[in-house]
Amino acid sequence: MLDLLLIGLSAALINNFVLSYFMGICPFLGVSRRLDSAFGMGAAVTFVMTISGGLTFLLQQYALIPLGLQILQYVAFIFVIAGTVQFVELYVQRFFEPLYRAFGVYLPMITTNCAVLGVCLLVWSKSYNTLAQALTFSFFGGVGFTLAIVIMAGLRESIDFADVPAPFRGTPIALFVAAILSMAFAGFAGMGSQ
Amino acid sequence: MLTMLLSGGLMLVIATVVCAVLVVAHAHLAVPVDPRQAAIGDLLPQANCGGCGFPGCAEYARALADGRTTADRCTVGGPPVTAALAKYLGISLTPNAPYRPVIHCSAKRSDRLGQGDYRGIPTCTAANVTGGVQGCAYGCLGFGDCVTVCDFDAIHMDDGLPVVDYAKCAGCGACVRACPRHIIEQVPFRTDRVMVVGCCNHDPGKVVLEVCRVGCIGCSACARMMPELLHMHDNLVVLDYDQLTGHEDFVPVQAKCPMKSLVIMGKPQPHHEQELAHVAAVDVAHPARHSAETRFDTQNWRG
Numbered sequence: 001m002l003d004l005l006l007i008g009l010s011a012a013l014i015n016n017f018v019l020s021y022f023m024g025i026c027p028f029l030g031v032s033r034r035l036d037s038a039f040g041m042g043a044a045v046t047f048v049m050t051i052s053g054g055l056t057f058l059l060q061q062y063a064l065i066p067l068g069l070q071i072l073q074y075v076a077f078i079f080v081i082a083g084t085v086q087f088v089e090l091y092v093q094r095f096f097e098p099l100y101r102a103f104g105v106y107l108p109m110i111t112t113n114c115a116v117l118g119v120c121l122l123v124w125s126k127s128y129n130t131l132a133q134a135l136t137f138s139f140f141g142g143v144g145f146t147l148a149i150v151i152m153a154g155l156r157e158s159i160d161f162a163d164v165p166a167p168f169r170g171t172p173i174a175l176f177v178a179a180i181l182s183m184a185f186a187g188f189a190g191m192g193s194q
Numbered sequence: 195m196l197t198m199l200l201s202g203g204l205m206l207v208i209a210t211v212v213c214a215v216l217v218v219a220h221a222h223l224a225v226p227v228d229p230r231q232a233a234i235g236d237l238l239p240q241a242n243c244g245g246c247g248f249p250g251c252a253e254y255a256r257a258l259a260d261g262r263t264t265a266d267r268c269t270v271g272g273p274p275v276t277a278a279l280a281k282y283l284g285i286s287l288t289p290n291a292p293y294r295p296v297i298h299c300s301a302k303r304s305d306r307l308g309q310g311d312y313r314g315i316p317t318c319t320a321a322n323v324t325g326g327v328q329g330c331a332y333g334c335l336g337f338g339d340c341v342t343v344c345d346f347d348a349i350h351m352d353d354g355l356p357v358v359d360y361a362k363c364a365g366c367g368a369c370v371r372a373c374p375r376h377i378i379e380q381v382p383f384r385t386d387r388v389m390v391v392g393c394c395n396h397d398p399g400k401v402v403l404e405v406c407r408v409g410c411i412g413c414s415a416c417a418r419m420m421p422e423l424l425h426m427h428d429n430l431v432v433l434d435y436d437q438l439t440g441h442e443d444f445v446p447v448q449a450k451c452p453m454k455s456l457v458i459m460g461k462p463q464p465h466h467e468q469e470l471a472h473v474a475a476v477d478v479a480h481p482a483r484h485s486a487e488t489r490f491d492t493q494n495w496r497g
Binding site: 059068076083086091104 | 200209215223250
């Protein structure tokens with residue numbers, strides 16, 4: 001139980017996917033303008049990450065390894081992720097229509113979000129060997145992504161009211177803020193053994 | 195060989211499972227979309243520029259299908275797309291009056307009083323931040339920033355005052371944005387020629403008389419003659435172009451103006467063409483053009 005807690009804490013805070021692995025930067029900058037759509041994006045990524053993290057773990061454990069086909073890891077994982085994203089897209093369009101329109105092109109782009117593929121691959125490179133560990137890691141990876149994107153959206157909403165020098169308006173100041181935010185998260189570095 | 199077969203087989207299994215799940219999900223979750231939306235989307239240019247005020251072509255198509263907006267919003271497609279959309283949606287089009295710039299200043303160099311000796315950067319933008327270039331703090335400075343930005347060669351300086359060549363003007367609004375004193379305004383031309391208040395000075399009449407020979411002194415004689423069209427606002431007469439029908443006779447009201455600051459602008463009449471040709475020939479010799487290589491004008495940008 002303690003190791004699951006440590007894995008979760010490590011994935012969400014210490015090795016935050018956005019702020020220390022620099023994965024998933026595209027939606028992190030693209031959908032962090034408004035707090036509500038940022039939270040929706042975080043929730044969608046968390047959902048996709050958890051589902052595909054669990055599915056790819058099972059796929060690897062019960063199909064790829066017994067058949068000796070680890071070479072298919074990337075292509076098979078992308079396949080599963082793409083399928084999951086399609087499913088999430090249908091689901092969100094049906095039940096969260098405004099959120100679906102707020103996402104725009106970024107929802108299909110979760111397919112190519114490297115944070116999602118990163119989770120699936122890191123499960124193996126960190127040699128987690130139970131489904132519980134894999135699910136914890138991928139779920140809290142998504143929680144960490146949500147945390148980062150929501151903090152970022154809050155900051156950017158405040159920046160809208162700030163007197164930013166003309167050359168830094170828009171994306172440049174967002175990148176500065178992201179950099180300072182990742183320095184703040186660097187304070188967690190070295191905590192825990194994971 | 196076995197590995198290859200296994201790989202292919204495994205990918206096939208994964209594909210089948212994913213497809214089955216998605217087919218079931220689609221059957222239960224798919225949202226019915228207005229079929230007209232896709233058809234309208236096909237008519238749009240798919241530039242997704244946002245010029246219509248919607249996030250993209252798909253959103254505009256959606257708004258059109260719901261009847262929430264008008265068919266003339268697409269700036270990329272222009273009139274052909276508007277016509278196609280109107281045809282598809284079964285709505286009739288009423289022609290819009292084209293918007294063209296008019297200049298709210300009629301003072302040529304000799305009409306401007308209190309001119310200083312300005313030897314700075316020869317642009318309106320630079321002269322505008324310098325005090326004492328001329329007495330009038332509202333009117334045209336005459337350095338021709340509007341001429342510089344015009345991509346259609348449709349605006350020329352005539353004795354320090356811009357003259358629009360309405361035969362060439364496309365109504366893009368570049369001159370409106372370029373003028374640091376905001377004296378150029380886009381107005382609807384319901385007729386070929388409209389009357390324009392050739393002044394934008396909001397000072398009291400006495401002050402205007404000190405700085406200009408043709409400025410509006412706010413006597414409101416014209417506003418009393420055409421009360422539905424002309425309104426006094428802050429010591430200046432303003433023409434409400436939305437009330438213009440195109441059948442007004444402006445000759446009496448122009449004659450009434452003691453300063454002659456009500457002028458007619460628009461398509462040149464036959465006897466004007468010679469004058470216009472003369473102006474174009476005299477003044478477009480070497481307009482200071484922005485360089486194509488850099489966005490920074492060498493005259494405006496001094497580090």
